[in-house]
Amino acid sequence: MGIPLQSPRFRGRLHDPRTATVIGRLLGLAIVLCFLTGVMSHYLQEPPTWLSGHLPTRPTWGYRASQGLHVISGIAAIPLLLAKLWTVYPRLFVWPPVTSPAHAAERLSIAALVSATLLELFMGLLNTVQWYVWPFSFRQVHWALAWVIVGSLLVHLALKAPLIAKHWKRPASALPLVDPAKTAPGADVDDVDRRSLLRGVLVAVGAVTLFTAGQSVTPLKDIDLLAPRTPDIGPQGLPVNRTAKAAGVTADVLDGWKLHVDGPHPYSLTLEELKAMPQHRVELPIACVEGWSKSAHWEGVRIKDLLARAGLRDGARLRIVSLQRHGGYGVTEMDLPYTRDDLTLLALRLNGEVLAPDHGYPARIIAPNRPGALQTKWVSKLEVLA
Known part of the structure; x- marks a missing residue:
């Protein structure tokens, strides 16, 4: 005889709708914040046509x-x-798994929401350590999953709205009538258990936040015990995502380096000629998609000055070409708001020193309010786009 299929059963309020609603509110807040900031990051990296040319360069951070x-x-x-x-x-x-069309819609929304959220957070966590164990594009799948999560979440909230509204506030009947510490053995202390669970969850959230946020929140950098990056560790006091060796930029590749600038009056400059141009010093952060960031002092030639020398005094959209042979973002684009900005440099020095090879020697881009992936290193050419 077959063993009858039974669904798990739990007693107590730790598995009731009130507990689920309280934790769901916090989870929903985290997901919404993560989604909105992710949209901002995506559009700064790949601006749609309607936004191109209007990207904000302020605040610089x-x-x-x-x-x-x-x-x-x-x-x-x-x-x-x-x-x-x-x-x-x-x-x-629950069994049976589906009892009505409405129940089927609810189950499908839950399946999509749970699976997409688990995969999204798993991929995002591995991205912070740059460990890509999948054969597909992280950014494209991460972007698509974000919209699946939002869509399924909206469907789930619409279907569960009456239940959520019912348990959104703590009912008066749930208030303890006596001091839980003085209750007799066997008394109902479910409300105490719920508060203990919530405290434990908040402690876990606080711990993972405090011990990882230091990679971007400078005052916490000394306790970023779980973060993959420490902002102060790296050549010239700045972390590195891709080294010159990993990018295939060797001494042979750099031999005879010149910067080529396109425009009505194209020209080329050696490193010594670049150094002879007016130099400017700015303080700007490098902020990478993996979550770490650090401010630094940069010195170099303003992009607007390089374009003016080519006959483009009002700036221009640029294609920036790197010498790197391996890895993504070897070619990037820069819109007018950046090329016109006084803080956008072709940097030659970092924190008072000549750029280290891993930081893009002989020249790299640094611009305000721009993703680190687009702060191109080992720049060899500035091409004007129509």
């Missing part, structure tokens, strides 16, 4: 703040999601 919040909220969502799943997972195995 804007991308640092938004991407830091993106990674912080994504990491904080992990213990919240696990706690949420723990409170509701008995209902994930």
Whole structure:
């Protein structure tokens, strides 16, 4: 005889709708914050046609703040999601699995929401350590999954709205009538257990936040015990994502280097000729999509001055070409707001020293409010785009 299939059953309020609603509110806040900052990051890296030419260069630390919040909220969502799943997972195995069209829609939305969120957070966490164990594009799949999560979340909220509204506030009947510490053995202390669970979840969220946020929040850098990057560790006091060796930029590649500038009056400059041009010093952060960021002092020639010398005094959209042979972002584009900005440099020095090879020697881009992936290193050519 076959063993009858039974769904898990739990007693107590740790698995009731009130507990699920309370944790769900915190999880929803983290997901919304992560989604909105992710949209900002995506559009700064790949601006749509309607936004191209209007990207903001101020505040200069804007991308640092938004991407830091993106990674912080994504990491904080992990213990919240696990706690949420723990409170509701008995209902994930109800039998029969579908009882009506409305129930089927609810189950499908939950399946899409749970699977997409788990995959999204898992991929995002591995991205912070640059460990790509999948054969597809991280950015494209990460972007697509974000919209699947938002869509399925909206469907789920619409279907569960009456239940959520019912348990959004703590009912008066749930208030303890006596001091829980003085209750007799066997008394109902479910409300105490719920508060203990929530405290434990908040402690877990606080711990993973405090011990990872230091890679972008400078005051916390000394306790970023779980973060893959420490902002102060790296050549010239700045972390590196891709070294010159990994990018295939060797001494042979750099031999005879010149900067080629396109325009009405194209020209080329040696490194010594670049150094002879007016030099400018700015303080700008490098902020990478993996979540780490650090401000530094940069010196070099303004992009607007290089374009003016080519006959483009009002700036121009640029294609920036790197000498790198391996890895992404060897060719990037820069819109007018950046090329006209006084803070956008072709940097030759970092923190008072000549650029280290891993930081893009002999020249690299540094611009305000721009993703680190687009701060192109080992620049060899500036091409004007129509």
